[in-house]
Amino acid sequence: MSQTPTSGSLLLRRAAGRRLGLLLPGVITMSLWQVCEALVPVAIGIIVDRAIMPLSLPMLIVSIIGVGLLFTVLSLGYRFGARFCNSAREHEAHALRVEITHAALTSANLPSDRASGEVLSIASADADTAAQSFAQLGRGIASVLGMITVAVFLLIADPVTGLVVLIAVPIGLVIVALPGRSVSTKARAQLEAVARAGRSASDLMHGLRVIKAMGGEPWAVRRYRTTSDEAATAGIATGERTGRLAGLGALVMSVVLAIVLIVAGLRLIEGQMSVGALIGILGMTAFLTEPMRALAEIVGLFAQSHGAAQRISRLLLDIDESELESDVTNLPQIHLGEDNLSVRDWEVGEGRHVDFDTPTGSLTCIVVERSESEAALIAALSTHARGTELDQMIVSPHTVDLFEGTIRSNITMILGTDDAPVAAEVLAASGADELLDLVDTGLDHRIQELGGNLSGGQRQRVALARALNAAPRVLVLHEPTTAVDAVTEARIAAGLEDLRSSRGTAATLIFTSSPAFLAAAQTVVFVPATGSSVVGRHADLLAADNKSAEAYRNAVTR
Numbered sequence: 001m002s003q004t005p006t007s008g009s010l011l012l013r014r015a016a017g018r019r020l021g022l023l024l025p026g027v028i029t030m031s032l033w034q035v036c037e038a039l040v041p042v043a044i045g046i047i048v049d050r051a052i053m054p055l056s057l058p059m060l061i062v063s064i065i066g067v068g069l070l071f072t073v074l075s076l077g078y079r080f081g082a083r084f085c086n087s088a089r090e091h092e093a094h095a096l097r098v099e100i101t102h103a104a105l106t107s108a109n110l111p112s113d114r115a116s117g118e119v120l121s122i123a124s125a126d127a128d129t130a131a132q133s134f135a136q137l138g139r140g141i142a143s144v145l146g147m148i149t150v151a152v153f154l155l156i157a158d159p160v161t162g163l164v165v166l167i168a169v170p171i172g173l174v175i176v177a178l179p180g181r182s183v184s185t186k187a188r189a190q191l192e193a194v195a196r197a198g199r200s201a202s203d204l205m206h207g208l209r210v211i212k213a214m215g216g217e218p219w220a221v222r223r224y225r226t227t228s229d230e231a232a233t234a235g236i237a238t239g240e241r242t243g244r245l246a247g248l249g250a251l252v253m254s255v256v257l258a259i260v261l262i263v264a265g266l267r268l269i270e271g272q273m274s275v276g277a278l279i280g281i282l283g284m285t286a287f288l289t290e291p292m293r294a295l296a297e298i299v300g301l302f303a304q305s306h307g308a309a310q311r312i313s314r315l316l317l318d319i320d321e322s323e324l325e326s327d328v329t330n331l332p333q334i335h336l337g338e339d340n341l342s343v344r345d346w347e348v349g350e351g352r353h354v355d356f357d358t359p360t361g362s363l364t365c366i367v368v369e370r371s372e373s374e375a376a377l378i379a380a381l382s383t384h385a386r387g388t389e390l391d392q393m394i395v396s397p398h399t400v401d402l403f404e405g406t407i408r409s410n411i412t413m414i415l416g417t418d419d420a421p422v423a424a425e426v427l428a429a430s431g432a433d434e435l436l437d438l439v440d441t442g443l444d445h446r447i448q449e450l451g452g453n454l455s456g457g458q459r460q461r462v463a464l465a466r467a468l469n470a471a472p473r474v475l476v477l478h479e480p481t482t483a484v485d486a487v488t489e490a491r492i493a494a495g496l497e498d499l500r501s502s503r504g505t506a507a508t509l510i511f512t513s514s515p516a517f518l519a520a521a522q523t524v525v526f527v528p529a530t531g532s533s534v535v536g537r538h539a540d541l542l543a544a545d546n547k548s549a550e551a552y553r554n555a556v557t558r
Contacts, residue, residue, distance in 0.1 A: 004320050007542075008310030011134060015096070019088040019134060026084030026138040033077030034142035034291065036070055038149040041283020061309055077438040085138040086143035093131035096312060097123050103319045106386055120202070121195035122315050129191070129308035132301060140298045143291035150284045164263050165256075167289075172292065183300050186238040188307030193227075193234035195311075200227040209289050242300045249299075253292040260288070280517055284342050292513070331380040336393060341474050341507050343380075348373040354533045356525050360473070363508045365538075367555055369529040370392040374511060381476050393474040396467040398482070400459045402451030407436070409432050410445035410451075411465045417442060422469060429495035430465035431481075464492070468499060475500065475509045481517075490516040497521075512558050526552045 005011035016023060043066065051059035100123040147169055150325040155162030204211065204220050211220050332346035339360055346354040349370055359365040366373040378395065385393040398501040402410050411432070412420040422443060435458050451459040464480050481489045493516040500508045510517050518524055518538040526541060528535045528551040534541060541552045 001425060004316045006317065007128075008308075008313055009307045011313045012130065012305065015092050015131070016134070016137070018095075019092055022084050022091065023134065023137060026081050026088060027141050028081075029077045029084065029134055030081030030138035031077075031145045032141040033074055033081055033335060034146035035149050035339040036074035036077060037282065037290075038146045038153075038287055039070060040067075040074075040154055041287060043070055044283060053363075057337055074096065077447070081138050081142070082135075085135050086194055088134040088137075089131045092134055093127050096127035100127065100312060118195040118199045119315070121191070121198040122311055125159055125194060126191055126308040126311050127162045129187075130201060130305050130312060136298045136301050139294055140302075142250075143294045143298070145250035146286065146291045150288055153284060158264070158267055161260060161263050161267060165260055168256045168259055168290070172256050175252050176249045176295065179241070179248065179299075183238070183241050183245055183303035185307070186234070186241045187304040188310055189239040190231070190234040191308055191311055193231040197224070197227040197231040200224050232261035238304075243306075245300045246297060249295070249551070251295060253288070256292070263468050267411070331383065332377055334380050334384040336384070336388065341509070344378065346373070346377055346380075348527050348533065350530060352533070354525070354527055356523075356535055358474075358507045358509055358523070360507045361501055361504045362522040363500060363510070363517075363520060364523040364525065365510050365512055365518050366525045366527070367513050367552070368511065368527045369519070369551070369555060370527070373527060378478060378511065380477070385474075385476070392472060393506070394467055394470055394472040395476040396463065396478065396480065399480040400451065400456075400463040402447055402454070402459055402462060404449045406444050407432070407439075407447060407462060410462050411443075411469050413466065422465070425495075425499055426468045429492065429499040430468055430485075430490045431484065431495070432460045432465040434488070435461055457481075457485070457488070462486060462493075468496070471503065471506070473506055475506065476507045477508070477512075479512050479514075480510065481512075481514065486516070489514060493520040515556060518556060528552070528555070 005014050020385070043063075047063040049068070050056065051063045058191050100119070104119050104123070138539060151162055151165045151169070153162075154165050200278070201224060211217060292301075333344040333346070335342045341358045342355075343357075343358075344355050348368075349372070356364075366374075366377070368377075381393075382395045385395045406418075408418070408420055408422060411422050411426075414420045424433070427436065433456075436442045436445075447454065447462075451462070454462070460481055462482050467475060467477065467480075481492055482493065493514070496508070496517075497520040500506050510521070512518070515538075521538060523535060524538050524541060525533065525535050526548065528548060531551065534544075534547050534548045534552065536544075539547055543549075
């Protein structure tokens with residue numbers, strides 16, 4: 001796995017390195033276009049001197065053919081150059097989106113301060129903004145080469161005018177480039193503000209049902225308006241700074257052109273150049289406006305790309321650091337064998353370690369008083385699951401994620417089909433059959449984004465049905481029925497145990513303190529905040545007479 005870039009500059013450099021196959025031909029063809037454009041006034045000057053002034057018809061015919069060829073190369077150069085550079089932009093934007101999404105989805109320890117809305121903003125807007133530099137790279141290099149072509153021609157046609165251009169243009173470019181860092185800072189602040197607004201919107205949508213039930217719409221509007229106004233203010237600041245940069249570029253360009261025209265005019269008055277040379281110089285001087293304006297715009301765009309790349313790099317580094325922190329905490333060792341799932345060296349605090357085995361065909365419940373210990377084991381199981389096939393191990397988190405579609409598509413995770421089968425025993429074991437009785441279209445009932453038209457308990461039942469439908473060898477659940485009433489929970493616990501035990505090679509781990517699941521489990525692992533851990537059946541642990549059993553009773557009855 002390649003090392004994560006530590007800065008926005010390194011990320012853009014890495015991106016350019018892996019798009020060289022598109023960037024090199026793009027830069028070459030775009031440069032050919034710009035050089036040909038720069039040669040147009042030269043060609044016109046030559047035609048004036050060689051064909052029009054001498055009234056030579058053969059030279060005029062040759063000149064027309066030459067100009068036609070020049071414009072053909074010019075047109076094709078821009079067409080293919082833009083195609084190559086835009087392809088590099090689109091491919092790199094897609095690669096960055098995939099990299100960000102993969103890092104966020106596969107990380108067992110996504111930084112807590114990175115909400116889904118912010119990650120989505122970085123994976124979409126920031127990735128596109130960072131990659132836009134490739135669409136401008138060919139244009140920028142082509143503009144520089146066009147200006148060099150102008151300078152060379154002017155040196156040949158009139159050394160004094162050419163020398164003025166060689167001195168004035170670099171000074172002008174330096175002046176235009178100086179504010180680039182401030183534009184990058186403003187652009188980064190704007191992207192961060194947009195990400196905060198996205199995060200706020202995502203949070204509000206997740207809690208929309210609760211907000212409406214409590215009459216909190218005015219509060220929600222005020223909250224989002226505040227973050228939205230901050231994003232708008234940051235956008236205005238970026239636009240203002242970018243506008244200043246564009247204005248400075250226009251001013252510098254005008255000054256340079258004025259100087260060149262004054263010098264060329266004086267040289268003409270002194271009789272130091274021909275009419276064709278004058279036309280060429282004036283045309284070249286007018287042509288200079290385009291590359292100089294383009295470079296002024298490109299400086300601002302590159303500054304914005306750098307700001308976006310800096311945010312992408314920071315997110316990837318935060319994810320890497322969270323993974324390293326999880327490694328430092330010595331995650332438990334997980335081994336999936338033919339007959340069991342074994343957990344070894346599970347650090348549960350105060351120097352204590354817990355080892356246990358879950359035989360295939362059995363249901364094991366885990367009750368942990370310290371949330372840190374529980375999180376460490378879940379992280380270890382999630383890490384192990386990412387390294388196995390989907391049918392081997394699935395860790396279903398407590399947080400339910402449903403997608404816009406139907407109940408069927410959310411269970412089977414197959415879109416675009418109305419006949420994907422869902423076993424009746426899966427629906428019964430998850431309690432989803434009761435949900436189907438409440439809707440007219442059954443499995444084809446539409447689910448809104450994030451399951452907004454379902455209650456919390458209904459969402460949990462659909463998510464549980466999805467996990468059971470996948471039928472992995474090892475299924476890990478984390479508090480799967482906290483929003484379900486006690487009667488339904490007892491029915492689900494019994495159905496889940498029956499379904500999983502009927503698959504003789506399947507093992508099930510559930511992190512829960514629910515009495516219904518504990519009673520259905522063959523094994524309960526209890527890890528108190530202090531003292532010794534105990535392993536046994538729920539009824540035996542309740543009946544035992546020791547400190548650990550007393551702590552267990554308190555944990556499952558509170």
